[in-house]
């Protein structure tokens with residue numbers, strides 16, 4: 323932070339009142355603090371404000387406003403586009419605020435905005451409760467929930483954002499507000515899918531449901547040459563699948579992981595991934611035919627605990643590797659779409675490029691499209707290409723391939739991306755408009771009311787009416 327841009331008296335007052343830690347570029351842990359999950363992101367904020375209270379957030383917002391600093395907000399730091407960190411400005415870092423309080427009688431959880439899903443699951447499962455989270459337990463609650471939240475109990479209990487009861491937030495004017503169905507209801511509407519556009523969330527209140535402790539997972543892994551027949555079998559399964567079953571089809575390469583046989587590392591495979599969140603006998607019977615489509619190479623599914631299932635992919639999504647993920651919503655998996663997909667995946671430049679199709683529907687599509695900012699509720703499938711690699715020399719080729727594949731699949735989509743898997747948010751005006759569809763205008767109105775100067779813009783940015791600058 324340079325003396326030319328910052329009024330030093332104002333900084334002194336801010337630093338004296340700040341209860342958390344202000345991390346400057348010369349601090350020994352500055353690099354660790356600015357690093358996010360995607361190793362392609364290398365940004366250097368002038369200051370990292372690691373907050374420990376909502377008051378710290380208020381002070382940081384007011385200080386950044388006074389000094390006209392660009393602000394980014396870090397939850398779990400897992401957004402693929404790296405929106406959590408900015409160059410030169412201030413990162414408001416929520417990672418020290420991870421408290422989770424469970425009320426088992428009321429079946430609610432109050433979750434501070436720096437929590438990871440492992441924190442929520444770890445606190446709720448001893449009571450036999452859960453709220454829909456993500457499929458990797460190290461992902462942040464904040465970014466995932468604010469963009470929607472698609473997890474292993476999505477068809478039974480909906481998106482993460484569908485289970486919000488209230489949100490505590492500091493808006494661009496430095497005010498602490500509460501948003502719920504009865505307080506600031508327009509803000510509450512926008513926060514359920516509209517991302518970090520409206521302020522710094524300090525805590526979420528979620529509804530909890532009885533889940534687990536035992537669940538049944540689906541995870542047969544087949545040779546790649548079975549991909550088409552597996553995809554067709556899975557498509558038939560999704561036609562009649564009960565809400566308890568949230569499943570996905572994927573094409574991948576066996577990860578180089580010490581627990582997996584060395585001779586299989588890198589082998590191209592197809593697989594199913596999913597969870598049955600109901601009684602074990604029904605889950606086992608339902609999944610059995612999908613485990614026998616061909617001779618599996620491995621089968622990692624079966625009865626397990628919800629906690630274990632929630633962590634099962636954690637080690638395969640290492641911090642600091644290079645990532646580019648892009649998605650589309652599909653109303654159906656037509657034969658033509660399957661054909662296009664198969665022709666592209668055969669030419670994958672790298673077996674670690676994961677192609678995944680998640681079955682949506684169920685509770686997600688029983689919410690009206692205008693009930694929350696998250697819009698794409700009729701879509702039955704979410705298609706995403708989750709690119710991962712380690713050698714920077716491969717970045718250009720991998721990203722170009724993913725973009726080409728995404729373009730080719732776009733013609734089967736009803737438009738828009740899942741805002742939590744948007745590549746780097748290229749062509750933002752078009753991308754966010756098409757992703758929010760008919761809800762876009764209302765999002766602009768709420769943004770204009772609560773953040774007329776577009777102070778919060780390191781996100782899937784909804785521009786307020788008057789913003790011609792950013």
Ligand SMILES: Cc1cc2nc3c(=O)[nH]c(=O)nc-3n(C[C@H](O)[C@H](O)[C@H](O)COP(=O)(O)OP(=O)(O)OC[C@H]3O[C@@H](n4cnc5c(N)ncnc54)[C@H](O)[C@@H]3O)c2cc1C
Nearest residue numbers: 397398399400401405456457462464465466472518523742
């Ligand atoms: C390994 C991995 C697995 C994933 N699995 C799933 C999955 O199963 N389902 C799914 O739906 N998504 C999944 N995602 C995508 C995930 O939803 C996004 O990456 C999400 O942004 C992560 O949230 P975060 O808090 O970790 O991100 P961050 O990078 O910290 O933040 C993301 C965005 O949210 C904003 N934000 C963060 N905290 C706050 C806050 N307190 N107040 C206001 N705005 C805030 C940030 O400014 C930024 O714009 C996965 C991502 C990864 C990397």
